[in-house]
Amino acid sequence: MPSWPNSNETSDNDDEYMREFSSMQMEYFQTPDTVIDPSFCGLVTESDRRCILHRQSAGKFVAFEGTDTGRRFIGCATEDGVNCGVLEWVDAPRPVILQRCLSKLWDMYHEQNLGRAQDNEAHGIEVAKLQKELDSLANQYSQLVDDVSKLFDYQDGIKSHDMDCTSQAINELKEKKKQLEDQAKIELQMEKLKLKKEQRCILQSQADIIQNTRKAMKELEVEKDLLKEEKKKLENVIAELLKVGHGCKEKLDKIKEVVMEE
Incomplete structure (x- = not known):
């Protein structure tokens, strides 16, 4: 995944980012098609990070292609930013069943x-x-x-x-x-x-x-x-079994003490 350098980093750090950028495989540099989503659009204003290639602020997009349909991601906001690839996925990958669908x-x-x-x-x-x-x-x-x-x-x-x-x-x-x-x-x-x-x-x-x-x-x-509901029920059953187990152990210990005294 391409890195996003801060705008106030030194030139040495820029050279390091460019070397990292040059070593990346070209398969990452392909931005998927997008669909308009009013709830997730515009430029990223929460940070001052910029695209390595264009030195421009990142944008918010929603993928509309293949198994990533509906996933939100951060990408280059320039017109030719399609060659910059997905810079950061906001949502986790879809479940395997949904990907197949x-x-x-x-x-x-x-x-x-x-x-x-x-x-x-x-x-x-x-x-x-x-x-x-x-x-x-x-x-x-x-x-x-x-x-x-x-x-x-x-x-x-x-x-x-x-x-x-x-x-x-x-x-x-x-x-x-x-x-x-x-x-x-x-x-x-x-x-x-x-x-x-x-x-x-x-x-x-x-x-x-x-x-x-x-x-x-x-x-x-x-x-x-x-x-989640099934998990809670199972946890309650296990807790009840543990309580019963502890009670039986205490009774056995008392019987053992009585026998030893006799």
């Missing part, structure tokens, strides 16, 4: 996000394909318009029937282009609606994780209270 919940969360990302990628490919077809049709339409214009210039005396056929072909192409454009707009609108729905699902998943974590912590507290 948190790990399972986060695995399910990441698995769902991966599935949504794959679906979004597939939808993106389909939309790109439709857009490419739409561009190709627009190019064909433009080329046809140019060809028709040249044809009008070259054959000014074409029969009205042929002109009608050409106009009909142009109108059909315009109608087809309009249909494809409308279809592409609908596809894009549906894609936006799907993305909004997925975002709501992600936010709901995060809320469920927080709620389940709090519920598991409350259950652990209840079990802890029950164990």
Whole structure:
């Protein structure tokens, strides 16, 4: 765990801290994601200790990642403080059972996000394909318009029937282009609606994780209270047994004295 030197220490102590900092393994220098908790936030004002890397005051954070979800810790308050790692854990590690539950919940969360990302990628490919077809049709339409214009210039005396056929072909192409454009707009609108729905699902998943974590912590507290009650009962039983044992010993001693006197 990185050290926190006092701001009034000498330069020799600073060199010692820097040597200690250089010898640390890089696995410690990764701050977990955090969640806002109004009851534990802001800068640490109780002491004048500062981050070794940035010489800035420490901040209060609550972890929101992996088996450490919900644990409070002290970390660097700078924007790039993610590379400073967790400087000090305020709460003790979670019980093993709760860690397994948190790990399972986060695995399910990441698995769902991966599935949504794959679906979004597939939808993106389909939309790109439709857009490419739409561009190709627009190019064909433009080329046809140019060809028709040249044809009008070259054959000014074409029969009205042929002109009608050409106009009909142009109108059909315009109608087809309009249909494809409308279809592409609908596809894009549906894609936006799907993305909004997925975002709501992600936010709901995060809320469920927080709620389940709090519920598991409350259950652990209840079990802890029950164990305390059982311990008190056991201590009372042992005390009663010890009292009974002492009383029997005194009676035996008196009987022994009577026998010896006789």
